[in-house]
Amino acid sequence: MSGTQQVRHPESGAEPVEFTFAELDWNPWLDPLPESELTARHLDGLVDPGRAKSPYFMLLARDPDILGARTRSDKDIFYNTAGGLPRRERELAAVAVSRLNGCIYCASVHARFSERQGGNRETLAALLRDGALPADASSSWLLVAEGAERLTATPTEFSAVHVRTLREAGFGDAAIVDLINSAAFFNWANRLMLSLGSPSEKAGPDRSA
């Protein structure tokens, strides 16, 4: 067993008070695994060895098996481009869920990812600012965000009306399954990030996204 069994109060930049496109830092409330304690099993859980530099993944590495399964799930949901929902809409679902659950850090990362995949920056900015897409957003985007949000409510409110309207708008069932997976996954990811640490404005000069 390692780490002082105490809550950390790291010195860091100011806590963001609104949703943003900007890159943020994330500060753990518990001691991450020290790099000196990494074993082969931990490295397998990290999947990408570069993640040993991330306090978030190094804290999660304290339970390496579930971390590895989490990360491999994440990659297949968001990076497997064989059919289904286009990546920018998967990322939109991630943003919509993060916005509703209140994960400022997660929303910032995936708003940038959605934009990078061709998502409209003004539309994403409105979602971050207002918690809802603007009225002039495309029907596809409105339906993806709505489906993601209803699936995020507890108890879950995703229902037959969402499947029907998505199909009528031309979404195939593979795309609907991708939407379900993307939105469901961010309920997992948001709760990890929200419960084990907090975001801060990035230290250093590079504030660009």
Add this chain to the structure above:
Amino acid sequence: MPVGYKHQRTCFRVAAEGEDMSSTSIIDLATVPDVIDHIVGISQGSWLDSLRSRRSVLRENARLSTLALFRPAEEGDVSLLERHSVAAFVAGLHAHQPVYAFYAAALRGVPGGTAHLAAIEALLEPARTRGPYGKYPEGPLSTENLSGIVFEASAEGLDARLAAAFRHAHLLVFHPRDASQAAIEKLLDAGWTISGIVTLSQLVSFLTFQIRVIHGLSVLRDAGPEQSAGNGENV
């Protein structure tokens, strides 16, 4: 077979005694090849099976997640009884009867589980609400603050560690943006270690994922396959 699930908005209800034979059933999670398929009722070769197989790495890792959490290589700092108890509580909070019936049956299969299940059933009604709610850091988002239940009930039949875990699980399920260093402090005070808190957080968070996948696929199942010869690629 899972209990039929048709009404997405109906409230959770504990089955009356003798009403449902599942109230005494036992499931060993290690013998269920795929929990999501099992609860949704997806059989090999069905249309939902082929849809799921398009994301086979996810499917396999959702399965491995269940094993990592409920049949870990070693219990570590969280006992099997604690893991199964938290799962039944989280499933009950989601008011999803087939998932709750499943994790209740899994809890019955763990020594001490039946007594814990009785305690959980007594806790669920006062614990159930609608989420997400919670507070934002003071600033422009403060106008979005929503108050809700802060679950504090201590439970007859549960020790301090598990009572603290249930309070934390309720926080994460319904108002995750209220998570705080103070909430972590309470877990440490109740005897949770750093690794144990990481496992607890993964357990609750994973279940919020798994339950939503099960819910979404159940809605698709009830809708039936799309009528057109769509290839599933279009938006």
